[in-house]
Amino acid sequence: MHFTASQDQLARALSQVSRIIQSQNSMPILGGIQLMATDNTVQLQTTDLFSLLTAEIPAMVLEPGYVVIPGATFSELIHRLPTATVDIESDTGTGKTVVKYGRSRTTIHGFGTERIPEFPGIEGNSQAAIVPAGVLSELARQILFSCSKDESRPILKGIHMELGAGKLVMVSTDGSRLSHAWVALPDYRGPEIKVILPAKVLLEGSKLAGGQQPVSMSFAPGFVRMATDDAILISRLLDGEYPEYQRVIPQTYPIHIRVPLLELKGSVERAHLIASKDRSNSVRFSHQVGTLQISSSAAEVGQAEEQLDCDSQGQEMEVLFNSTFILDALKSLTGEDLIMELSGVQSAAKLLDADNPQYFHIVLPLRQLV
Amino acid sequence: MSRIHRLDPVVRDQIAAGEVVERPASVVKELIENALDADSCRIHIRLIEGGHSSIEVTDDGSGIEPSDLPLAMARHATSKISELSDLDSSPWLGFRGEALAAIAAVSRVRLMSRTTSEPVGHELSVEGGVAGTPKMVAMAPGTTVRVTSLFYNTPARHKSQKSAGAEAGWIQHLTEHLAISRYDVGFLVEQGDKVLLKTTSQTTPIQTLHQLYGREVADSLLPVEHTGITGIRIRGWIAPAHIHRGTRHTQSLYVNQRWVTNWVLRQAIEEAFKPHVPDRRFPLFWLWLDLQPSGVDPNVHPTKAEVRIDRERQVAALLYRAVQDTLTNKSQSSSLSIAPNHAHDELTEYAQSELRLETFPLGDKRASSDTQILHKEFLELTPLAQWQAKYIISQGPLGLYLIDQHAAHERLYYERFKREKGASMIAQPLLVPHIITLNTTEWQAFIQHRQLFQDAGFEITESGGSTIMVHAVPQGFKDLPSDPEMVRTVLESIIQGHAQYGHPVTWVEEPLFAMAACKAAIKAYRPMSHVEMRGLLQDMALLTDPRGCPHGRPTLIRLSLEEVDRRFGRKG
Ligand SMILES: Nc1ncnc2c1ncn2[C@@H]1O[C@H](COP(=O)(O)OP(=O)(O)OP(=O)(O)O)[C@@H](O)[C@H]1O
Ligand SMILES: [Mg+2]
Numbered sequence: 010m011h012f013t014a015s016q017d018q019l020a021r022a023l024s025q026v027s028r029i030i031q032s033q034n035s036m037p038i039l040g041g042i043q044l045m046a047t048d049n050t051v052q053l054q055t056t057d058l059f060s061l062l063t064a065e066i067p068a069m070v071l072e073p074g075y076v077v078i079p080g081a082t083f084s085e086l087i088h089r090l091p092t093a094t095v096d097i098e099s100d101t102g103t104g105k106t107v108v109k110y111g112r113s114r115t116t117i118h119g120f121g122t123e124r125i126p127e128f129p130g131i132e133g134n135s136q137a138a139i140v141p142a143g144v145l146s147e148l149a150r151q152i153l154f155s156c157s158k159d160e161s162r163p164i165l166k167g168i169h170m171e172l173g174a175g176k177l178v179m180v181s182t183d184g185s186r187l188s189h190a191w192v193a194l195p196d197y198r199g200p201e202i203k204v205i206l207p208a209k210v211l212l213e214g215s216k217l218a219g220g221q222q223p224v225s226m227s228f229a230p231g232f233v234r235m236a237t238d239d240a241i242l243i244s245r246l247l248d249g250e251y252p253e254y255q256r257v258i259p260q261t262y263p264i265h266i267r268v269p270l271l272e273l274k275g276s277v278e279r280a281h282l283i284a285s286k287d288r289s290n291s292v293r294f295s296h297q298v299g300t301l302q303i304s305s306s307a308a309e310v311g312q313a314e315e316q317l318d319c320d321s322q323g324q325e326m327e328v329l330f331n332s333t334f335i336l337d338a339l340k341s342l343t344g345e346d347l348i349m350e351l352s353g354v355q356s357a358a359k360l361l362d363a364d365n366p367q368y369f370h371i372v373l374p375l376r377q378l379v
Numbered sequence: 380m381s382r383i384h385r386l387d388p389v390v391r392d393q394i395a396a397g398e399v400v401e402r403p404a405s406v407v408k409e410l411i412e413n414a415l416d417a418d419s420c421r422i423h424i425r426l427i428e429g430g431h432s433s434i435e436v437t438d439d440g441s442g443i444e445p446s447d448l449p450l451a452m453a454r455h456a457t458s459k460i461s462e463l464s465d466l467d468s469s470p471w472l473g474f475r476g477e478a479l480a481a482i483a484a485v486s487r488v489r490l491m492s493r494t495t496s497e498p499v500g501h502e503l504s505v506e507g508g509v510a511g512t513p514k515m516v517a518m519a520p521g522t523t524v525r526v527t528s529l530f531y532n533t534p535a536r537h538k539s540q541k542s543a544g545a546e547a548g549w550i551q552h553l554t555e556h557l558a559i560s561r562y563d564v565g566f567l568v569e570q571g572d573k574v575l576l577k578t579t580s581q582t583t584p585i586q587t588l589h590q591l592y593g594r595e596v597a598d599s600l601l602p603v604e605h606t607g608i609t610g611i612r613i614r615g616w617i618a619p620a621h622i623h624r625g626t627r628h629t630q631s632l633y634v635n636q637r638w639v640t641n642w643v644l645r646q647a648i649e650e651a652f653k654p655h656v657p658d659r660r661f662p663l664f665w666l667w668l669d670l671q672p673s674g675v676d677p678n679v680h681p682t683k684a685e686v687r688i689d690r691e692r693q694v695a696a697l698l699y700r701a702v703q704d705t706l707t708n709k710s711q712s713s714s715l716s717i718a719p720n721h722a723h724d725e726l727t728e729y730a731q732s733e734l735r736l737e738t739f740p741l742g743d744k745r746a747s748s749d750t751q752i753l754h755k756e757f758l759e760l761t762p763l764a765q766w767q768a769k770y771i772i773s774q775g776p777l778g779l780y781l782i783d784q785h786a787a788h789e790r791l792y793y794e795r796f797k798r799e800k801g802a803s804m805i806a807q808p809l810l811v812p813h814i815i816t817l818n819t820t821e822w823q824a825f826i827q828h829r830q831l832f833q834d835a836g837f838e839i840t841e842s843g844g845s846t847i848m849v850h851a852v853p854q855g856f857k858d859l860p861s862d863p864e865m866v867r868t869v870l871e872s873i874i875q876g877h878a879q880y881g882h883p884v885t886w887v888e889e890p891l892f893a894m895a896a897c898k899a900a901i902k903a904y905r906p907m908s909h910v911e912m913r914g915l916l917q918d919m920a921l922l923t924d925p926r927g928c929p930h931g932r933p934t935l936i937r938l939s940l941e942e943v944d945r946r947f948g949r950k951g
Contacts, residue, residue, distance in 0.1 A: 162862075162864065182811075184811065185807050185810060252810070257810040289805045329805070331807065331854070373807070373810055375806065376806045376808055377805055378805065378806055
């Protein structure tokens with residue numbers, strides 16, 4: 010294999026594909042990047058056995074072929090090159106790869122004739138959903154934090170995704186809180202699809218092409234393919250039953266509170282400072298028409314009590330929440346005001362942007378045991 | 380001693396029946412107990428062929444009245460009790476009036492005895508349970524029982540016996556246990572002209588331990604002294620955890636002066652040593668337990684080695700406590716010893732560290748009144764480097780320490796959670812109930828302990844068969860999400876946990892704490908800055924037990940300077 014390419018383009022493609030290389034691997038080959046030169050392009054591929062990430066750059070190919078080279082070393086080297094173009098030639102039998110730049114050269118030993126594990130080829134098709142540029146990263150910011158980080162219920166480490174009826178809906182939950190977001194996809198003409206996307210795949214998908222290009226999503230049984238103009242991510246989907254979450258979202262909320270986001274965030278952050286020192290990690294929200302009190306205490310540390318004016322309706326109520334859950338939800342909101350709706354001391358509360366009803370968060374209150 | 384009489388048939392029927400004589404060692408045990416009951420000062424045991432051909436036990440005790448000799452050999456005849464209720468206040472080891480008769484039934488016995496008031500002794504031979512006529516014999520005051528041809532008339536028993544060497548060893552260990560409990564009596568065990576064991580009359584058990592196991596062991600022993608709120612008293616000695624053996628021969632437990640084997644209590648004691656004693660090695664201990672006599676019943680097993688103890692679990696927990704307290708106070712950490720340290724070295728090490736501590740700043744000034752510096756030695760540790768992003772290498776006045784950063788963090792969180800427990804119990808309800816199908820054992824454990832789950836903050840309903848639905852779980856610790864699978868973890872530990880006393884908190888909470896601590900702790904493989912390492916070491920000084928993580932692995936290993944010198948062949 011022998012090709013010449015732009016240092017800048019190669020370096021960027023390498024950063025892109027390096028993202029899914031795991032730092033510790035049982036198989037050394039998984040720490041490698043596979044380069045494949047054909048016609049006038051070079052394909053770079055990496056895999057963690059769960060996903061396969063492919064990036065393509067234009068190149069002048071002198072001799073087609075492939076090689077797998079240790080990812081970290083190769084990527085670092087290319088990033089440090091002083092020249093605008095780089096010439097790469099490797100011996101297909103031994104994997105020995107010579108990187109030439111200007112009058113200098115570095116040789117890196119590749120993996121011989123070994124190749125990274127194969128993935129089923131999934132082609133993009135006319136029924137793909139085209140998600141506009143930046144939308145996936147917006148969705149990721151809005152809901153990713155509610156995913157479970159625990160191994161014990163693997164299905165909750167995924168995002169429930171529903172495609173159809175002109176929109177894309179994504180839901181995440183760790184069992185005690187839930188985030189829900191949707192975007193309109195009026196041009197989607199494909200079949201209705203319900204899948205569970207690993208959280209990591211949504212994150213990686215949202216970073217394809219730096220989030221600057223539309224992403225085309227297509228599906229095959231057990232797999233998803235997300236593609237931009239010059240990168241493709243193919244990944245397995247999670248297999249299993251996602252909980253019936255619709256039932257747990259209350260339909261009516263007798264208490265409706267509107268407060269400036271920054272003020273509430275400040276209050277909760279301060280209350281959290283104290284709450285987080287206590288094992289229960291809880292904050293108490295007390296509502297009276299027109300005021301919202303936020304308080305917390307930790308036995309060995311102290312107490313916090315915050316008083317906020319708000320625009321509200323509904324009865325007086327005191328509810329206890331996990332302060333981290335509330336804070337996470339607040340951090341994901343961006344509008345000037347937020348709306349907090351309570352449905353009872355023991356039932357779910359809803360938090361959302363006053364100006365953007367397209368996403369919201371559900372948090373279940375804590376229960377004090379006597 | 381009072382005269383021997385036959386037991387009332389009603390009492391007789393209440394006494395645990397079964398085989399008293401299983402092997403030569405059982406004969407030796409019965410005969411020694413008889414001699415001890417006769418207030419002897421010296422007991423001499425002679426064996427031939429591990430007791431298979433002959434056992435002779437001679438004492439200098441009270442002796443038996445000549446006219447009582449036939450009764451002594453008869454079944455259900457004793458001088459020690461009349462009613463079963465006498466047992467509660469009886470100072471004697473024997474009570475069944477059964478031993479000599481049982482021995483005589485399977486061997487040839489020659490009983491010779493002389494009381495101090497008689498000028499001569501009398502002897503009676505019994506063969507196959509049939510007594511001959513008493514004869515006069517010249518002898519010193521006391522009693523000699525000679526047992527020959529054991530099991531000659533029970534061929535099946537005869538065949539299944541251990542080798543003479545093994546049996547002699549067994550008898551030696553048995554005698555050690557008894558000699559320690561009766562340190563005031565001198566024991567001599569001989570086989571042919573070989574002395575297997577010799578102790579002289581002493582005033583404390585530790586002197587006997589010294590005679591038996593040498594100064595190396597005796598000088599390293601840590602005294603245990605503990606009185607529970609209910610008046611239960613525990614005394615004795617344990618060896619520091621880095622001294623251990625391949626067998627349990629150097630463990631004795633005495634309940635109300637009776638040497639007993641009790642699996643549950645032994646387990647509890649061993650548990651306290653656990654983080655530092657390797658697999659299949661056993662700690663050394665000799666512990667005396669004083670319990671209410673009415674709460675101890677020796678009448679459960681024909682050989683009396685097992686006793687029934689009321690509220691056994693509480694007693695076990697107390698033992699665990701006593702041993703653990705002794706270990707955490709007295710030993711800094713397990714030392715990476717090849718040979719045990721000399722007691723002398725240990726002492727000077729202590730003295731040095733005490734001196735230097737005076738000028739050392741005491742950690743976190745904000746620490747509130749209930750966080751005390753419990754292990755000052757950690758304040759003196761200076762981290763040198765991190766190794767493998769996993770261990771902290773540090774130095775202190777007592778040597779070089781390797782600290783497992785994850786285990787240490789885990790211990791830290793664990794103790795903190797335990798401290799904060801009870802402040803407020805909070806449950807996190809689940810949006811969607813979590814369904815778990817249990818296997819039979821899990822299901823049984825769950826049914827039995829339903830209430831404990833509820834108390835801990837779980838809300839669980841049954842949904843047919845062995846399937847349960849979890850609706851709420853105890854609030855996750857800190858920002859860790861509450862995990863309904865904790866139910867299974869708790870069940871697992873309940874199932875395995877019957878022998879675990881390692882835990883002052885109830886065992887539903889225990890696995891929750893341990894699991895949460897593990898999750899909260901930084902994982903192994905994380906680089907730490909110098910400041911972080913120092914902080915961790917200082918925090919360890921505040922722990923009640925910094926020696927092991929909640930899962931029982933050690934947190935640190937110490938390598939003393941002497942040890943390193945020795946390994947490099949330097950003379951220090
Ligand atoms: N070495 C001895 N010195 C003095 N008296 C003895 C001795 N050995 C036995 N006796 C007397 O013989 C009696 C019977 O002994 P034996 O061992 O059969 O029964 P025990 O000790 O009373 O009860 P157990 O069956 O529980 O041992 C004893 O009660 C005691 O009075
Ligand atoms: Mg007896």
